[in-house]
Amino acid sequence: MLQDYTASSEKETRAGFGDGIYELAKQNPDVVALTADLAGSLKLNNFIKDFPERFVQCGIAEANMIGVAAGLATAGKIPYTTTFANFSTSRVYDQIRQSVAYSHKNVKICASHAGLTLGEDGATHQILEDIGMMRMLPGMTVIVPCDYNQTKAATIAISKIESPVYLRFGRVKWANFTKEDGSDFVIGKAQVLNEGTDVTIIACGHLVWTALEAARTLEAKGLSVEVINMHTIKPLDEEAVIKSLTKTGCVVTAEEHQINGGLGDAIANVASRNCPVPHEYVAVNDTFGESGKPVQLLEKYGLGQTNIIAAVEKVIARKQK
Amino acid sequence: MELQELKAMATQVRRDIVRMVHGVQSGHPGGSLGCTDYLVALYFKVMQHDPAFHMEGKNEDVFFLSNGHISPVFYSVLARSGYFPVSELATFRKIDSRLQGHPATHEHLPGVRIASGSLGQGLSVASGMATAKKMNNDQHLVYALTGDGELQEGQNWEAIMFAAHHKLDNMIVAVDYNGQQIDGATKNVMSLGDLKAKFESFDWTVLTIEQGNDMQAVLTGLEEAKAHTGKGKPVCILLKTEMGAGVSFMMGSHEWHGIAPSDAQLDIALTELVTTGTIGDY
The missing domain is CATH 3.40.50.970 (Thiamin diphosphate (ThDP)-binding fold, Pyr/PP domains)
Structure with a gap:
């Protein structure tokens, strides 16, 4: 929950x-x-x-x-x-x-x-x-x-x-926000933070919290959002990815990384071979960063809560086509 | 092993090197032949080591090859020390072999503790092992071999600084000082300057073995190097060798760095490398 x-x-x-x-x-x-x-x-x-x-x-x-x-x-x-x-x-x-x-x-x-x-x-x-x-x-x-x-x-x-x-x-x-004793962390095991049926958001690092906040906003709008913390990017918990994407039929990945080569591509690799679904990336779009305050930078480079929400709305629209 | 036996082993190792490289028409005979006497001295006389092979190398001397392209001499010496069957030398650089073009741990070849080939990394790894031996109060030594041209890689100088700072006086690093590299003489490609002064200015003890292809000179130099261990400084041996040593037509230039002999050239080489005693070809 x-x-x-x-x-x-x-x-x-x-x-x-x-x-x-x-x-x-x-x-x-x-x-x-x-x-x-x-x-x-x-x-x-x-x-x-x-x-x-x-x-x-x-x-x-x-x-x-x-x-x-x-x-x-x-x-x-x-x-x-x-x-x-x-x-x-x-x-x-x-x-x-x-x-x-x-x-x-x-x-x-x-x-x-x-x-x-x-x-x-x-x-x-x-x-x-x-x-x-x-x-x-x-x-x-x-x-x-x-x-x-x-x-x-x-x-x-x-x-x-x-x-x-x-x-x-x-x-x-x-x-x-995770458990103080770390008992919810297992190497190689995806952490499903919230179960949902309309869309899957898979995030890593700082953007997991951003994804949770985005999910709260989206649920207030009536959507059922699955949120997965993919802390282990390799070896990837493919079973968890397939299970979730098969259920929701679309995915947004969110990471503080280039759009190329990171978590999003790792998920796309699994999805394309097993359960192809509409996929939107929240990631840095093939560019370098710059000086600024962390939150300013996340917003400027498209890694904020609003970007995740927009990506979810877009991917759900693609799924419904 | 006594001197005559060591010399005979060195000749056998040289035969192995030219046959391995000829057998696959690929590999690096020049530096391998140049470092043969040094590696034979280490593995058959100087080092305390266990051919049963334990990766961690606890309570034994450990050797790291940084210039991994001279894998033929490394493999021959390991096999003839008992780390793996001598017959396996015939698989060198061939498909499904444990004897990769450059040494690797990936295929679990006994005697190899680190991959090398991309140059300049071995002294760092050796420094890590020497640090671990200090932490473990293990009095055994760490040996490493690097090429002279390889010292153009900047990482070596990071390691040289590190080893002095941490007083890794349980480490003996030999530089294969043959003055040659792929594109020509080191003095023309990228001058090394005064290597002795460079190492000394980094606070190392430096010895020179002038005749690095003379077994007695190598043994004497290694004993001297060992005598300098445990005195607060890492030890460097400038090992003056000749690329291609032991095979007349391979000596005197850089041209045999990385090419294989033809059938006729192999015959000439083997005629020059005459073994005695009970050892024989694989």
């Missing part, structure tokens, strides 16, 4: 990462944290204070950090690399491809400040291509949690799977 979801607070997802890795380090002595001069931005302060022997400062040298992590993983450690999302992906794609993905190393690539909500730093830092790049790599698990609680839960959960992982989160204060 949509009314079940209320924001208990506004928190940064990166803080969920920092708190998650600190809790995890207490439980698992193999966990190692690496950073490329961004320990503060990734909220590693508590980790460094209590586990200095398991913290590896790499300086502003991300390519080397990925390789060092691959070496640590080879030795049986569970390395978590930390930097901004663009320096975690496009800057080091070949290192990830060869030393981590192809070599199947248990490296957790933890990426903050992803997407437009990075804000004022502008397009150099607002990566919008990372989900696409990472989901193309064979064997890579790609997770985009939606709020603080879920980022914390995901940070801990990824230590328990033997796989390279890309974990994407952000810097903006955002509604925190």
Whole structure:
């Protein structure tokens, strides 16, 4: 039920990462944290204070950090690399491809400040291509949690799977509404937040909350809206996608990412092979971002609640043709 | 193994290299032949290692090959050390083989701990392993081999800085200093300058093995390098080798970096590489 979801607070997802890795380090002595001069931005302060022997400062040298992590993983450690999302992906794609993905190393690539909500730093830092790049790599698990609680839960959960992982989160204060204990998060399992029959909205990251708000507005207009939090983009919960799309007959995807290569394309891939339905994207339309406040940017680049509502109305009209 | 046995093994490995590359008419014989004596010395004399192969490499010395294109010498040395059957060398670069063109873990070939081929990544991985050994209080050493032309990749210098900063004195990195790369002599393609001074300015201990294709010189150099470990600095060996060493017509230029010998050339090479003792061709 949509009314079940209320924001208990506004928190940064990166803080969920920092708190998650600190809790995890207490439980698992193999966990190692690496950073490329961004320990503060990734909220590693508590980790460094209590586990200095398991913290590896790499300086502003991300390519080397990925390789060092691959070496640590080879030795049986569970390395978590930390930097901004663009320096975690496009800057080091070949290192990830060869030393981590192809070599199947248990490296957790933890990426903050992803997407437009990075804000004022502008397009150099607002990566919008990372989900696409990472989901193309064979064997890579790609997770985009939606709020603080879920980022914390995901940070801990990824230590328990033997796989390279890309974990994407952000810097903006955002509604925190999933369960505090993280029990509603299971890697690879779509989270159906609201059941409905007229349309499916599938979102990831910050836009999950936006999708919930859009759904509330749409339900007030009499529509029955299914809302799915697709926090795990790879491996994708295809069964959940097929089940929902078969029921509602149309889908809107919403993500803080380019229209090419991200969640929307992942859903389109499943739908086209199994249950083709009208599909509208809420995503950045093949352009770079710019400086501005997070909410201003989301509105300007078409990622606001009104954009989701417009996409839903359009996709339902297409279905009814 | 004693000196004469090591020399005989090096000759056998060289025979393997030219036969593997000839067999598939593809691969990189030049650098493989140049690094043969060094890898034979490591695997048959210097390193404490377990051919039963445990990926994590706990309580043993570990080797990483950064210049992955010299996979023929790596595969031969691994097979002849007992990591996998020598007969498997015949599958090199062929379909369904564990012996990929460049080393990979994907097919689970024992002895390979990381994929390499895209250059410049191995020193970082070795640094990670050396860091883990420090965390584990494991006194064993991490060895890595990189090409000299490969040092044109910037990531190496990130790793070189990292290793010094973190005092990874349990790591010995050899540079295959043959002065050649695909497009010609390194001094013409992209000068490396004074490599010894460069490594020293990054706070490494640097040794030079002037005769990197002389087994005794390699052994002496490696013993000296080991003596420098545990003293707060990573150790670099500038290993002066000759591309194509051991096969007369492959020596003296960069031209045999990545081409295979013809049938007639193979015959000449094998005539020059005469083995003694009980080892034999695969």
